Amino acid sequence: MSTEGPWHAAADADVQAAVHASVQAVFEDADLLVLQKPAGLLCVPGRGPDKQDCLSARAQQRWPGALVVHRLDQATSGLVLMARHLDAQRRLSHAFAERQVHKRYHAVVQGLAGQGDGAWREIDLPIAADWARRPLRVIDAALGKPSLTRWRVLGHDAAARTTRVELEPVTGRTHQLRVHLAAIGHPILGDALYADAATLAQAPRLLLHASHLAFTHPATGAWLALDWAADF
Numbered sequence: 001m002s003t004e005g006p007w008h009a010a011a012d013a014d015v016q017a018a019v020h021a022s023v024q025a026v027f028e029d030a031d032l033l034v035l036q037k038p039a040g041l042l043c044v045p046g047r048g049p050d051k052q053d054c055l056s057a058r059a060q061q062r063w064p065g066a067l068v069v070h071r072l073d074q075a076t077s078g079l080v081l082m083a084r085h086l087d088a089q090r091r092l093s094h095a096f097a098e099r100q101v102h103k104r105y106h107a108v109v110q111g112l113a114g115q116g117d118g119a120w121r122e123i124d125l126p127i128a129a130d131w132a133r134r135p136l137r138v139i140d141a142a143l144g145k146p147s148l149t150r151w152r153v154l155g156h157d158a159a160a161r162t163t164r165v166e167l168e169p170v171t172g173r174t175h176q177l178r179v180h181l182a183a184i185g186h187p188i189l190g191d192a193l194y195a196d197a198a199t200l201a202q203a204p205r206l207l208l209h210a211s212h213l214a215f216t217h218p219a220t221g222a223w224l225a226l227d228w229a230a231d232f
Contacts, residue, residue, distance in 0.1 A: 023058040031088040031219045039205045043071040078210025091218035104212035105167040106230045109186040110199045113163040114153045123149040123180040127173045137175045149180045
């Protein structure tokens with residue numbers, strides 16, 4: 001005889017509702033997921049029991065078997081792609097490696113950067129690990145890997161002396177957008193790693209958001225273009 005009562009079913013329903021509320025998809029099918037990652041949430045588990053809550057763990061509760069394809073920094077919000085099975089993961093990972101996935105970000109940076117003419121500009125500076133200060137990265141002409149970011153101005157706030165920019169990483173180095181913007185004198189507001197104290201204090205979080213993903217569906221061959229607007 002079952003000991004389950006209506007209160008057990010209600011509790012299970014509450015748990016499932018909480019899981020569903022904690023991870024939101026802008027796209028889902030039998031092959032892949034495109035999820036909304038909030039700022040401050042890890043993409044994958046970290047070291048220690050306090051770092052087990054993450055986007056992938058939440059996704060696997062709701063979509064069992066979901067697999068990681070790429071990551072965002074913990075401080076960055078935005079769209080994250082996951083696979084529903086191994087073949088989709090292999091195909092999507094290959095697309096990332098071959099730079100066939102188009103990504104764009106929005107950020108707010110310190111200073112009045114560039115001209116508001118909508119023209120795309122490039123930051124072409126090699127990035128290397130800063131082994132003495134891991135996980136930091138540095139611009140290093142001798143040891144750095146080629147790193148290219150395209151960017152354009154979306155608007156200026158003359159009173160705050162900040163600029164909203166759109167960013168397109170051509171390469172995918174760790175912390176690339178944060179390092180490149182700091183290197184040209186326009187660190188991202190709220191950046192605890194690469195901004196000075198005043199710029200860090202201008203925002204309660206890192207103002208960097210992965211707003212756009214576009215790629216070929218690994219099963220159907222259809223072109224998918226997905227967007228999630230920044231909340232800053």
